[in-house]
Amino acid sequence: MQMLLHANSLLLAPTTSRLSASASSLPGRSGTARPLPPPQGHAHSARAAARGTRRPPAVAAASPRTPMAVGEECAAAVASQGFVSDARAYWVTRSLIAWNVNDQDTSLFLYASRDATMHVSDGAIHGYDSKIELEPEHASLPDNVAEKFPFIRSYRTFRVPSSVDVASLVKCQLAVASYDAHGRHQDVTGLQLPGVLDDMFAYTGPLGAVFSDKDVDLYLWAPTAQDVRVCFYDGPAGPLLQTVQLKELNGVWSVTVPRYRENQYYLYEVKVYHPSTSQVEKCLADDPYARGLSANGTRTWLVDINSETLKPASWDELSDEKPNLESFSDISIYELHIRDFSAHDSTVDCNSRGGFRAFTFQDSAGIRHLRKLSAAGLTHVHLLPSFHFASVDDNKSNWKFVDEAQLAKLPPGSDEQQAAIVSIQQEDPYNWGYDPVLWGVPKGSYASNPDGPSRIIEYRQMVQALNRIGLRVVMDVVYNHLDSSGPFGVSSVLDKIVPGYYLRRNVNGQIESSAAMNNTASEHFMVDRLIVDDLLNWAINYKVDGFRFDLMGHIMKSTMIRAKSAIRSLTRDVHGVDGSKIYLYGEGWDFGEVAQNKRGINASQINMSGTGIGSFNDRIRDSVNGGNPFGNPLQQGFSTGLFLEPNGYYQGNEADTRRELATYADHIQIGLAGNLKDYVLRTHTGEAKKGSDIYTFDGSPVGYTSSPVETINYVSAHDNETLFDIVSIKTPIGLSIDEKCRINHLASSMIALSQGIPFFHAGDEILRSKSLDRDSYNSGDWFNKIKPRLENPSFRPSKNHILSVFDNFVDILKIRYSSPLFRLSTASDIEQRVRFHNTGPSMVPGVIVMSIKDAQNEKCEMAQLDKNFSYVVTIFNVCPHEVSIEIHDLASLGLELHPIQVNSSDALVRQSAYEASKGRFTVPRRTTAVFVQLRC
Structure with missing residues (x-):
């Protein structure tokens, strides 16, 4: 990652009337609106609707994937054979x-x-x-x-x-x-069979390849198969060596082969009736429990994952080197795409850029940047999908690239960059990777060699390298859907082996696609088992420190609970891993066929309360930024000027916008208090309400957690616009870049100083822009760079702006980790210690005052948590002017500006002051000021 911001070359600033622009007419956007999930609860906040309709607004796909399951033949073809096409x-x-x-x-x-x-x-x-x-x-x-x-x-x-x-x-x-x-x-x-298969063939024994001293046992669960054989090959692309028959017992097919088969490649040949063709097919499929692959998953590599030859030096001792983690409430997360990290980093060897090995270059620009964040307190790096997915060719010799030197010569507002990317975007090395094929093997395109051991060794080296700079590693897992189905395509695996079982189907028998395509069905026993087994594979074999579940709401709650229990059972003595330190969180959006528990109790935000599993908090995101990702992008929020500095987009009259700003303040304060459902807040109306009794504009409860570790507080992520783009589009057109930088930092500080788990998108701390591309999953390296080449100078930050924002971000992380009071671990602690003071009908608009109290003396009714500070007061002033506010409850305290802010490079925050006699706080415009009472 080059630490000079370099995002894209499309327009960020419109050249005509911006204030009346619609979402579809914004610069850098396609004119086609994105399909939305049904408006149930917070379904509208689901990831860019469905992945099957995903397209980059700034770079339109040449041939967008349709929601139809890849490889599934249409009903008309089946009907032409004279048999039923439904089930x-x-x-x-x-x-x-x-x-x-x-x-x-x-x-x-x-x-x-x-x-x-x-x-x-x-x-x-x-x-x-x-x-x-x-x-x-x-x-x-x-x-x-x-x-x-x-x-x-x-x-x-x-x-x-x-x-x-x-x-x-x-x-x-x-x-x-x-x-x-x-x-x-x-x-x-026709019939759907998962129920009877679960009733008769649910299986808990070994699956995949099991190695012993002299033999290898292969096990495949395929109760509907009529015959199964295993085909061994000479290398990843060599000829067939031998076909061996498997025998069936209670739905499980197995065979024992000599140990010399190790490191050969194989496929299963499954003879099975397939409902998509109404024929008995012979399907060639990878092992669902594969631990190694050839390039593009064309064959399974028969590998003992525990082989010493696959371990980096000191791999078995990595558990001793893991960064310290006392409590999940100490976690902070930085979301990063593996290729974004180093594709343009000249300080990384050219053959390692964009892959796993880039993280092992300890003096690279990207690692130096991460090391600074780690030193400030950051604990976890969340890596976008890194398992085997379909959309990038593993063979680097097939990749195509644009001539970036020529693109750099073009005007920033030109369409030619976009046209160049579109022409090769299905053949370049870039994709986010939310199109899974096999969950249990690292992605070959990120390895130096996609065949054989490299992807395994290099993934482990990456985890080891990040751990050694103080960062734990979170893996982004996508268990809610698969790239392909049907009996033919290389990227179809599970649906070749037990057709119709692994995928969720509607009442007519068609595959559900609300998650993008080929929705999986974790309510089925062996799907649930495969998910849990896969998590254990990554936790044990790759020593991954956490898991982020894509569209977690499409997974059953029971699966998540079982996953948590299985992971918590891991111990250093037995497994070389401390499962009690592995954190689980995900997208708890509730939409599609699973909404409102239609398929069973799903892992949605509200359902996950009390589980200790985190979910993304869109309430604080939408309140800080304004609107929601699928509304008009000009809608302003608490930090972006609503009521205080309108941008010209009509959100109501002055009374309306003042009331909306106050409502947003209520929502943010619940978020700052861990989004607890039982936290009582005096709202802007003067009523005292629990978080669960305060509602969003669409009627969902704002507070839904039972513990602060169940909320992931964030304002931006890889989906939707970057934070700097959000700030740029929502604030008035004439607002200076200096003020935009202050708003960018204010939004980040609300997240960094909240109770719960703060989450940051890579580059937000250095003003990353994608020129309003809200879905850059396939926009290539050029548009996903972290560097600005924006046409309108008023939108273009200078190096000094970037360095200043980064310094402030580091400072706010240091402040979070300077006191455990910002990281309270229980709901009772938050309810006892956290208070908000500028509330009720007389509240000063645009100002949030939060205090956190610790034990004042030995006779105090609460335990002492902080050895340095007995009181912390944080004031978020989003107003475009200085604010002086008197809080009588906070008078006569020994408060002073936090030592880190006293020495801040931000001259404005250093002007913040506290007058004890009146409890008066003076905070400059668009500033987060933290005051502390030092212990004697």
Whole structure:
């Protein structure tokens, strides 16, 4: 990461009437609006709607991926074969089939064909091997089944005769047909099988490759497969060496092969009925529990992940070197894309830029920057997806690049840069990586060699290097969807092995795509198991220190709880890892088919209260910035000038905007108090309310956590605009760059000094801009640089601006870590110690006054936490002018400006003052001032 800000070359400043601009007409944006999730709770805040519709506003995809599952053939093709294209019936247990039929006299028959020869003609089913009459239950689902399938609770159930060989039937092409009381055919449909597969074949034994001294055992869960073989190959691209037959026992196929197979490459050949083609297919698939791959995952590398040859020096002792972490409340997170970090860093060897090895160059510009943040207190680096994903070719020889020297000569407002990127963006080395193929193997494009051991060794070296500069590593995991499905594509794996099981389907049998495409179904036992097993793989084998769950709300709460329990069980003595120090958090947005617990209790923000698992807090984000990511981008918020310095966009009259500013202040104060649902605040109306009784503008409770470690407070992330772009677009057009810098820092300081877990997007501390590109997932290295080349000089920060903002960011981190009072670990501590003083109807607009009290003497009713300070008062003044405010409750204290701010390079913050006799605080414009009472 070059530590001079260098973001993009598109316009940040419009050349015409900005104040009346709509979102679609803003410079650097596509004119096509982004699809939004349904407005349920905070669903509108979901990641850029769905990943299947993701496109960069500044760089439009040449051929955007549609929400249709990749590799899944359309229904028309299936229908042309003369068989049903839907699956509206559910085989929910070994003995029960459910279907939404209303006529109580309806009879049901189950049809099966092992060779998939069934077809419908003249209202009758032909080509079946067996026809079984089902006994009507005349009742809806039993309670235990309805709990697993709440969305079909009202369906009628039919009993499968006990004499039926269900284990054989699930390997067949299946259909159920309904007939009326006179035997006339009514309807026919396919079946969804996850319920019966879980009931009969849920498995907790070994999977993947298990190594012993002389042999390797291979295990594959594939209960619907008719046959499974393993194909061994000579190298990552060499010829077939041998095909070996596997044997099945209770849905698990296995074989023992000699240890000399180690380091060979293999694929499973699975003969299985596939509903997307209505045919029995022979699918070649990677091992779902692969621990090594060839380039692009074309073959699985048979590797013992515990081999000494794969370990960097002192790898087994890394647990002794882990940075200290007393409590999750001590965490702060810095979100970083692996390629962004070093792709343009000339201080990194050219062959290592943009990959795992770049983090091992201890004197590089990027590492020096991270070391400064670590020294200030930063604890965790969150890396965007680094597992095997589909969108970047692992073979570097196939990559295409733009001529950046030529692009640099173009005017910043030119369209030519965008056109150049679009022309190669499907073949360049850049993507965020939210298109998973195999979760358990590092991404080959980030390794020096995608074949063999390099990706494993270099990932471990990266974790080790970051740990050694005081930073723990968070892995971004994407368990909510897969890149591909169907029986053919290389990037389809799970759906080749047990078709229709791993992916969540709607009531017609089509794959759900609200998470982008190919939504996974963690409510199914073996999906839940695969997720937990994969987390343990990364925690144990790569010593990852935390996990960020993409679209966590699309995962079941029970899966998250089981994951937490499994990780917490890891010990240094047994596993070489202290699982009690591994933190879990994610996006708890509640939308799509899982919204409001339709598929079971999901891991949404509100549902996760009390779990100790964090979720992103969009309440504080939207209140600080204004509006929301999917509203008009000119909507102002608490820090960006609402009421105090309007930008010309109409948000109501003066009374309206003053009231909205006060409402935002309430929301922010709840966020500053850990977003606790039971924290009581005197709101701007004068009422005392719990956080859960204060509501957002769409009716969701602001406070929803039971513990401060359950909130991830943030104002920007890789999704949506950078913080500096947010500030630039929402503030008045004529506002100086100096003032924009102050607002940028103010917003960051509200996060840094909040109770809970503060989260920062890489580059916000150095005024990173992407020229309003809110979704730069495929915008290439050029548009994701961290350096400004902005056309309008009033938007372009100088080196001094960048250095000043960075110094202030470092100072505010140091202040957070100067006192445990900013990092209270329990709700009771926050409720007892944290107070807000400028509240109620007479509040001064644009000013938040927060005090945190520690034990004053030995007789105090609370425990002493801070050996240096007995009182901390933080004042956030977002006003464009100096503010003097008297807080009588804070009079006669021995407060003084924090020592770090006394020595700050910011001349304005040094002017902050406190007059004890009146409890009067004087704080300059757009300044966060921290006052402390030193212990005697």
